[in-house]
Amino acid sequence: MSATTDPAEVPVLGPGQTYATVTDRVTGVILTKKTPKGWLLGFGIAFLFMMLMLFSLTVLFAKGTGIWGLNNTVAWGFAIVNFVWWVGIGHAGTLISAILLLFRQEWRNSINRFAEAMTIFAVANAGLFPIIHTGRPWLAYWLLPYPSLLQLWPQFRSPLLWDVFAISTYVTISLLFWYMGLIPDFATLHDMAYNKAVRRIYGVFALGWRGASRHWAQYNRAALLLAALATPLVVSVHSVVSFDFAVSSVPGWHTTFLPPYFVSGAIFSGFAMVMTLAIPIRKFYHMEDFITDRHLENMAKVMLATGLIVFYAYIMEVFFAWYSGNQYEKFMIYNRMTGPYAPYYWALIFFNGIMPQLLWFKKVRRNIPLLFVISLGVNVGMWLERFIIVVTSLHREYLPSTWAYYAGTFWDWSLYIGTIGFFVALLFLFLRVLPMINMFEMKELVHHLSHRGKEH
């Protein structure tokens, strides 16, 4: 592909694909006895890290949050950083499946399935952190409003409780959306499978789907409505997460632009994660015909756009601190840029602000290894961003006598890395047993493309 080609000319689907080839390629990965060696290796490594997570959790439950680096000044540490990071990653899946559906962006069809899977696994990790951060996770159900013998209700005026509702709604809707998209594909797997047990299992999940046109009409209407509901939901979720910070009066947190800043950051990091996953997956499973260079280029453009919003927010943060005339706000920014966490701050500016500027160039957007590096950089940068927001604001607040230094301990890191293992292990399982590409939407795309061909 030469660098001067018009992006519209690069197809969203490789040549020669028919309804049958789409089905056979996607189901072929699942309905086979051969598990690729690379899969076993990758899953094995991820599984080890998942064990590290379970080990860290066991130690945490046995000894309490004292094993973390938290102290009286910095009471929000890795758990909150990781929570925000994981929720943010989840947002790209919903954005691709809901918002791009509403905008009738056909190129989303091949990436939406695993982006949605990624959402669910990321949000599962995200949900874990606030629960263990409470210190007594076995009492987590106290967060829910129910008529208890204690006679108390949760505090409905608190953003922390809004978070409980936002995240649990988000998990539920994402899961439903994902399952609904899978129903016709489960039917395909049921029909394609020759092993009786496999047939039965997929058959149960397919619920007896038979592709009747009346069912499709009902189904499409429901999908559209669900997309219309999920779109404001995804915007609300990270806004509510940002309220956890913005509603407090801590310097650096107490700003009105936090919700849009968080939402665009979430989409930014989510697309970076989709890219990080899509590039190796399409290579490993030879899915270049379905996840084409056009997809990667489009995702790069979304990353560039959201990255610019995020960079703008970084600049505005500095401006507001100066313009407010508030000495605490001014000190907060000064401390970020020159204090003990300055290397983190400048690294995040580099990864999230400077490096994505390369995406302005088509040559870079077409350079797959470079895209991979940039997306990895954004993943790191977005984690650093949350770390900077949480920690630098807290560790030197109003009273210098309360100032303290915070750093993650071994158990902070092991749990964080462990959740990445958990996430990757779930993804590997997903790739083995569920269709990674939405087959019926791909067939719809084949159909539409064949029509478009005839018109010209």
Added chain:
Amino acid sequence: MSESVYGLIAKFDSPEAVVEATRSAREAGYRRMEAYTPFPIEELAEILEFKPKIQYLVFLGGLIGAIGGFGLQYYASVISYPLIIGGRPFNSWPAFIIIVFEMTILVAGIVAVFGMLGLSGFPMPYHSVFNAKDFRLVSRDKFFLVIESRDPRFDAQRTRAFLESLNPEEVTEVQP
């Protein structure tokens, strides 16, 4: 004989063919019929004059979620355990909006999925059409049109001849 079969099924190779066939069958006066396809084709539902109703249920679900969400917070903060927090009124509704919003989406979304499944009669593990020859290809690359024997115009010979005239790959009987 027409009582003993579920209907006649015609197999087609392309979406255009099944759309044409369905339109012809409709014009020929058949009503109790259904087209089966590997992916949604909007024209088919239009030809069969089927209008999805799920949106009314979803709206109702959203309404219930909103009222329920506000009711929950109002009951807890004003009736069950009134507690002055930060000098705010008991019914501090602006702070309740977000949970009302989330509950609206939650209930409407659940209704959208389960309502859609319910309206279409799922889960339905058995259906006569699964007995049709090659029907497992419906989820791969084949398109089917079934005319049920319950249709008043159904006649084993004439309906078969009619379906044969639509250029299908094959016409077979569907056992009930």
